[in-house]
Amino acid sequence: MSEKKLGWKSLPIGGYLLEPGSAMKYKTGEWRAFRPIIDQEKCVNCLLCWIYCPDSAIIRLEKFVDVNYDYCKGCGICANECPVKCITMVEERR
Amino acid sequence: MVRLKDLPTEELFTSGHRLCAGCGAGIIMRMTMKALRGPTIVVSATGCVEVASTIYPYTSWKVSWVHVAFENAAAVASGIEAAYKAMRRRGAWDKHVDIIAIVGDGGTFDIGIQALSGALERGHDFLYICYDNEAYMNTGIQRSSATPHGAATTTSPAGRKIPGKPEFKKDLIGICAAHGIKYAATASPAYWNDYITKVRKGLEVDGPAVIHVFSPCPLGMRHDSSKSIEIARLAVQTRYWPVYEVENGKYKLNIKVPRPKPLIEFLKMQGRFRHLFQPEFRHEIDALQKWVDENWRRILSLCGEKV
């Protein structure tokens, strides 16, 4: 987030944002106090954690899922909803 | 009906937005984007989703997105719909555009009800989704007419004299259905299949469609961020949030709740109802339970189900 900010001459007019999805440059993973750890052996790939994640931070892989820690805010919904309880919330350490 | 693994993996509502951890609205936005069928424009009103997803220069939206003001999403959507209609007629535009207005309960129930009513009456072809977190959450948890009876908000605080909001929640879908629109429905993000199916149905309807979806708010409803979906499920399972649809004026119950959980299960998970558990306000819980029961009976009877 240390890019130089553009001035009135180079900014698109009207405050328009021309790059869809530019929010991906903002890593909300820094917010986390707890991080989800997925036991991928136990994961049944039901994808409930994927659909219930507010931040699209569950990555769909072939046989199981993983967490995108760049954006995961550590809300814990995935752990709470997992039908096989293979996700544990562990205190984040930095 | 669709399977999770068949849903598109592309995220048109990307990570990087600033919604709170565990925000129900974030889940709803993602689910909504999974139901699109073609070129889509989202019109947002001022509120949590709008503010958190478009802080210049960051935008979470990979579809065209417009925000004008707080109370006029339906009016802006009307103008966009009319424009494409006119441009198509003179051969300057050839695609069908799905227009979705995404508005909170604030911009729908209160300040935005006029614009919504006008747009429904005029019959514009658009889908209106009200994500209801039951208060003006973005500005700091002030009450709206969608706030339930007894809930504590900053403008209806749990005081010594008046315990939370005295008024009861407005029947939004009833109001919308009264406009004679083809499709109106309630939903809960806990029932993702029902919700996503309804979004697609709403898009496919020729004319206005309204979906009223419950949006848990960890900060405003004062619950643990991990419990958002659980609370959204409980809302339905306690009959607090009946899930039904109204198609061409005909009511249909989508999620039957033959053995409801007591409302208290739902209330005790949320700090905004905590004061009702004090002995002097306990009767308010009964009042709420009574309202839930009466509302459920009313919906059931409209749906032609046995009460």
Add this chain to the structure above:
Amino acid sequence: MAKVIGLTGDEAVAYAVKQCNVDVVAAYPITPQTIIVEKISEYVHNGEINAEFVCVESEHSAMSACVGASLTGARVFTATASQGLALMHEILYIASGLRCPMVMGIANRALSAPINIHADHSDMMGSRDCGWIQIYAENSQEAYDWVIQAFKISENPRVLLPVSVNLDGFILSHSMEGVKVLEDEEVSKFLPPRKPVITIDPTKPITVGALCLPDYYFEVKFQQIQALKEAYNVIREVNREYEALSGRKYGLLETYAMEDAEAAIVCLGSTAGTAKAVAKELREDGKKVGVIKPWVYRPFPEEDLIRAIGDVKALAVLDRACSFGAPFNALCSDILGTLYRHGKDVNVFNCLYGLGGRDMTPSDLKSIFNEALEVAKTGKIKEYVKVVGVRE
């Protein structure tokens, strides 16, 4: 080529809108603008124009729908007056902030309270800082001509700002004149379909209306300031093109008998017409008076005003709206600011007149001219802000 039709001001605006091939008209009726929307509705229902007429449920929704429509790249028009303009106030700023080309006809009417439906500039003056280009017409002909030019100015990529064309309620909106109208093809040639710069085309997604925190808001606003400055040039270019087409010459302001004037009246709208007639009479008596009539109020025509003033010694600036609590009313404040900026030493006094449709008679104007001549002669201003015609 030149066809003359009997049209009231409202009808002239509607006729121009018809010829401009608008896509969307979202409007709410309010006296004295009603004829504009009624005529346009007639055209739509008779299949005379392609436009979608959105019968919105309030003026606030009207302007909101217009913003949405403009963002798609469509050509957009609306009309209102008085309370309606006040109701859409917040969206006016958004329309200019989001750089939405559109034209709005305003049949200027007094703002409540008390409720009054007659001519008065308080509605547009109440929103003069909204970032719109604001034009005032003296008669139905000008209203017709300016609406057509307004679309071209508004949609120019160097401007991309909404434009309001103002005409006095009832005095112009409901009075019939012989208006010289162009042929449909001539207007279509002058004003081809809108070529938008950026739109919310869903196949090329963009985000419009993001939250700009203190680190970005100012830059976006500054762009608007620059666009209004560029508008001077664009307006002049469009005027020249229109003159070639119609034979009628427009500019940022119009002068009458200013070449050797010693005193002059500056005013907007229909009163200028009466002032010119009175000035003509006084000239016949050897009095050296003139009239300056800004057509374009925003952006304020500073350079043109300084040129028009020349060696005039006294100006009577007429304001048909009250800036309560201010030392001078709107138009006068702008003129004083302009004079100060250009180091020009002219005696100026302000006349507040015509509120709520109170008539400004030729005799009133004659008194004002005479007073201005007195000020020009003595260099002394007796009353800086006169109020014309109020009973004690």
